[in-house]
Amino acid sequence: MEGPAVGTPFRTASEVIKIILGLVALFALAALGAHPKVRRLERRLRISGVITAGIPFVILGFIASLPSVGVMPENVLWVLRPVLVLALGWIGFVVGFRFDAAAIESIQRRVATTGFFVGSFTFASILIFCGLLLLVAEPAAGTGTFFRDAILLASAGSVIAHRGPHVPTRREGGRADPIWGIVHLQHLAGIIGLLIVAAYFRPNDSTMTWQLPGTAWLFITLGLGTAIGGIVYATLSSVKSGSDFTVVLLGSVGFAAGIAGFLRLSPIVVCFVAGFMLANLPFHTRALVRSTLVRLERPIYLVFLLVSGSLLRVNEWQGWMIMLLLVAGTIFGRSVAWEVSRRRHVYVPGNEEKRRLTLAPLGALAVAVAVNAQLLYYGPVIPWLVVGVIGASIITEILVQFSARGFLGGGGTAGEPARREAEGVPL
Amino acid sequence: MRVFLLIVFAGLMHATRSFAPQADAGGAGAAGTAVAFGYLLLSALFAGSIFKSFGLPRLTGYLVTGIVAGPQVLGLVSMPALENLEIFNGMAIALIALTAGAELGVREMKPLLRSIFWLIVVAVLGVMGILSLTIYLCRDLLPFFDHLTMIQAVGVAAVLGVTMTAQSPAVVIALRSEMQAEGPVSRTVLGVVVLSDLVVILIFAVVSSLTRTLFGNSADALETAGRLAWEILGSVGAGVLAGLLLGGFFKYVKGGAALFVLAVAFVMAEVGQRIAFDPLIIACTAGALVRNATSFGHKLLDEIEGSSLAVYVVFFAVTGATIHIDALRMVGIPAAIFVLVRGTGFYSLTWVAGALARAPLPIRKYAGFGLMPQAGLALALALLFSRTFPDLGVTAAALVLGGVAINEMVAPVLYRIALVRSGEAGAANADRDPALQGVPALASEGEG
Numbered sequence: 001m002e003g004p005a006v007g008t009p010f011r012t013a014s015e016v017i018k019i020i021l022g023l024v025a026l027f028a029l030a031a032l033g034a035h036p037k038v039r040r041l042e043r044r045l046r047i048s049g050v051i052t053a054g055i056p057f058v059i060l061g062f063i064a065s066l067p068s069v070g071v072m073p074e075n076v077l078w079v080l081r082p083v084l085v086l087a088l089g090w091i092g093f094v095v096g097f098r099f100d101a102a103a104i105e106s107i108q109r110r111v112a113t114t115g116f117f118v119g120s121f122t123f124a125s126i127l128i129f130c131g132l133l134l135l136v137a138e139p140a141a142g143t144g145t146f147f148r149d150a151i152l153l154a155s156a157g158s159v160i161a162h163r164g165p166h167v168p169t170r171r172e173g174g175r176a177d178p179i180w181g182i183v184h185l186q187h188l189a190g191i192i193g194l195l196i197v198a199a200y201f202r203p204n205d206s207t208m209t210w211q212l213p214g215t216a217w218l219f220i221t222l223g224l225g226t227a228i229g230g231i232v233y234a235t236l237s238s239v240k241s242g243s244d245f246t247v248v249l250l251g252s253v254g255f256a257a258g259i260a261g262f263l264r265l266s267p268i269v270v271c272f273v274a275g276f277m278l279a280n281l282p283f284h285t286r287a288l289v290r291s292t293l294v295r296l297e298r299p300i301y302l303v304f305l306l307v308s309g310s311l312l313r314v315n316e317w318q319g320w321m322i323m324l325l326l327v328a329g330t331i332f333g334r335s336v337a338w339e340v341s342r343r344r345h346v347y348v349p350g351n352e353e354k355r356r357l358t359l360a361p362l363g364a365l366a367v368a369v370a371v372n373a374q375l376l377y378y379g380p381v382i383p384w385l386v387v388g389v390i391g392a393s394i395i396t397e398i399l400v401q402f403s404a405r406g407f408l409g410g411g412g413t414a415g416e417p418a419r420r421e422a423e424g425v426p427l
Numbered sequence: 428m429r430v431f432l433l434i435v436f437a438g439l440m441h442a443t444r445s446f447a448p449q450a451d452a453g454g455a456g457a458a459g460t461a462v463a464f465g466y467l468l469l470s471a472l473f474a475g476s477i478f479k480s481f482g483l484p485r486l487t488g489y490l491v492t493g494i495v496a497g498p499q500v501l502g503l504v505s506m507p508a509l510e511n512l513e514i515f516n517g518m519a520i521a522l523i524a525l526t527a528g529a530e531l532g533v534r535e536m537k538p539l540l541r542s543i544f545w546l547i548v549v550a551v552l553g554v555m556g557i558l559s560l561t562i563y564l565c566r567d568l569l570p571f572f573d574h575l576t577m578i579q580a581v582g583v584a585a586v587l588g589v590t591m592t593a594q595s596p597a598v599v600i601a602l603r604s605e606m607q608a609e610g611p612v613s614r615t616v617l618g619v620v621v622l623s624d625l626v627v628i629l630i631f632a633v634v635s636s637l638t639r640t641l642f643g644n645s646a647d648a649l650e651t652a653g654r655l656a657w658e659i660l661g662s663v664g665a666g667v668l669a670g671l672l673l674g675g676f677f678k679y680v681k682g683g684a685a686l687f688v689l690a691v692a693f694v695m696a697e698v699g700q701r702i703a704f705d706p707l708i709i710a711c712t713a714g715a716l717v718r719n720a721t722s723f724g725h726k727l728l729d730e731i732e733g734s735s736l737a738v739y740v741v742f743f744a745v746t747g748a749t750i751h752i753d754a755l756r757m758v759g760i761p762a763a764i765f766v767l768v769r770g771t772g773f774y775s776l777t778w779v780a781g782a783l784a785r786a787p788l789p790i791r792k793y794a795g796f797g798l799m800p801q802a803g804l805a806l807a808l809a810l811l812f813s814r815t816f817p818d819l820g821v822t823a824a825a826l827v828l829g830g831v832a833i834n835e836m837v838a839p840v841l842y843r844i845a846l847v848r849s850g851e852a853g854a855a856n857a858d859r860d861p862a863l864q865g866v867p868a869l870a871s872e873g874e875g
Binding site: 020021024028037078081082084085086089122181210227231234236239243244246247248250251252253254255256258260261262263267299301375390 | 428429432435436439443444446456457458459460461462463465466467468469472511514666680686687688694695697698700701703732736737740
């Protein structure tokens with residue numbers, strides 16, 4: 001979204017009414033999409049994976065933003081920007097809350113090594129694949145912007161959706177399932193990449209009064225997340241009822257994400273740290289927090305995808321090339337990681353699991369990383385990034401569904417994955 | 428602990444704003460709105476619970492948070508952020524009116540109709556007259572009367588009298604819900620404030636049109652009647668449509684209705700005001716239809732209760748932040764006089780109306796306090812007044828705003844005391860389904 005849209009007046013009452021009704025229809029659809037009955041129908045039709053991943057909502061958002069449809073023009077997107085900030089914070093908080101110490105400790109050392117290989121090789125291969133394209137296509141090639149964009153792409157591409165046909169249930173016999181462990185470790189790659197980019201590649205903004213080195217911003221990000229986590233902990237300890245919990249969580253995430261955005265940091269990372277802190281502090285209302293997060297997770301996620309879809313600017317070839325290279329980079333990087341893991345005698349999944357993991361979708365966190373870049377930085381490359389990451393998310397989502405149904409070789413156990421994937425959104 | 432947290436929130440907010448003090452637009456605009464949303468939500472919630480522990484209404488805590496954090500005191504929340512957050516206002520008002528409508532069960536209200544009728548005729552219309560007369564008599568204190576002829580002064584006094592009589596269904600519903608109040612006083616007050624809203628709108632339209640003619644502006648009676656008919660009948664029609672939609676959703680979709688209710692409230696507020704409908708009438712009609720024509724009245728109330736706290740907290744905090752403290756400085760003394768006259772008028776005339784209606788003693792004694800809160804409608808009418816009479820509008824509107832500011836702070840406290848003394852506070856929770864007890868309405872009782 002570009003700055004010039006600020007304050008653009010709505011022309012007529014009928015235009016405003018059309019926009020409001022359109023937006024409400026879209027949001028109502030998002031709510032309906034989250035309804036258990038609709039989800040049961042999706043499962044029966046065996047399209048739950050695609051729907052659960054929110055692909056239709058991205059497409060709807062894109063259609064709504066088309067000038068001929070006119071439901072989400074630039075000025076509406078500008079008004080919706082606070083919703084994006086809140087949604088990014090929410091996604092970061094949910095991912096962070098999932099990283100409780102018990103979950104991490106239950107991941108075996110050799111599985112963690114494999115996870116590290118998967119993350120590193122995927123990150124490196126995307127960096128090379130997409131970096132080469134950016135060198136050719138990016139007008140500012142050779143400057144810090146090139147590294148920033150390449151790291152952002154690699155961070156987004158490293159993430160693997162935490163739910164879907166490629167992920168089994170979390171624990172088997174008291175230990176984390178190895179695949180579950182590998183998938184969750186990839187989230188860290190995305191978060192760390194975004195942390196580094198937001199700290200060391202500061203946007204140029206004359207209104208900022210704090211001029212600090214990148215390392216200071218890195219520690220401010222971690223400190224802010226920790227402080228907010230502590231505050232949320234103290235805040236939650238002093239409320240007891242369900243609706244107050246919702247208000248406190250919404251307020252805390254809005255506050256943390258807003259501060260992060262104000263400081264030109266990543267709301268995802270700050271809220272991730274806050275969620276991580278909260279998950280690892282002892283408190284008796286953990287189940288209530290989890291249920292509140294789960295209750296709001298899907299509607300917020302789907303609304304986020306709607307708005308993300310409206311950010312797509314599909315008329316430049318570079319975005320499509322990035323998409324293809326991102327898919328190729330993830331598949332290549334993961335394949336290399338399996339081979340290295342085999343040679344290093346650490347954990348290597350079975351053939352079927354390996355195939356599914358190689359084709360595993362990027363998930364919502366990857367899309368969030370790209371959208372976060374759009375909020376942080378301006379420039380011609382950022383829209384390519386958004387198209388590339390969202391496009392790659394859709395392609396990998398379709399690939400993994402094909403794989404689960406045996407269309408790409410292998411067994412195909414569509415019934416079981418459908419049950420798994422329907423458990424929630426692929427954050 | 429709660430005070431400490433409030434200080435921490437304020438400190439963080441101040442530090443954040445010091446980073447980019449001029450950055451309310453541009454890149455930080457969205458973040459500024461998000462941080463203001465989070466800050467107001469958290470601070471107001473805690474301030475509300477602190478106020479509650481002192482026996483004051485939680486919503487007064489929300490309002491005070493807004494005033495203190497707003498641009499006129501500490502300046503922690505900027506004006507552009509507040510303008511962005513005003514999107515919650517329409518939705519909150521629609522939700523409140525939806526609640527009001529859903530509370531208006533014909534069967535339950537029937538025994539109270541006589542009291543409601545007399546309260547509107549005697550107390551509401553009586554206060555309108557008394558206020559108009561007082562404003563006319565005090566015109567020497569008000570500089571905008573200086574150049575008016577006597578007949579013009581009578582007209583302006585009448586318009587201001589009507590404007591200042593407006594009550595606040597929002598505050599009444601919020602307090603009723605917060606106090607879990609149930610009984611003849613809270614029901615009668617609810618009925619009166621909802622119906623007198625319509626009366627005030629109607630009378631304002633007629634009186635302001637007549638007064639315009641005194642200033643040499645032509646007022647087409649047919650045009651005024653047409654505008655009123657469009658606003659009222661159109662709003663009722665839209666409300667019926669919205670009510671059918673809600674009833675249909677509850678019947679056929681079930682579950683997950685909270686988001687749908689919020690979306691409907693958003694449409695009623697945003698679309699309604701853009702086509703000159705009154706969102707309050709639309710939502711109230713929709714709520715009343717769901718309550719009286721379907722079996723989903725309680726379901727609607729439960730859905731609103733479960734999902735609207737965040738909207739209400741932000742709404743009252745934003746309202747507090749936009750209270751015109753500076754208006755009080757300009758017209759503080761006359762505004763205080765009119766507030767006093769208004770309050771005394773409502774209290775004493777409620778006794779008279781109660782006697783005429785042979786209402787039970789608690790209604791005579793306490794219902795008057797429920798008519799005192801003032802907020803949205805008075806502000807909207809003040810705005811309309813300043814648009815209709817641009818030559819004297821700014822100062823005159825400041826007078827209304829000053830009165831609203833005082834009423835917003837004082838009246839909820841008085842009505843809270845009245846609900847406690849009448850014995851109705853907490854009665855709703857005792858009547859509820861045991862499974863729902865402890866599930867908070869507008870505010871929880873949990874944290875004490």
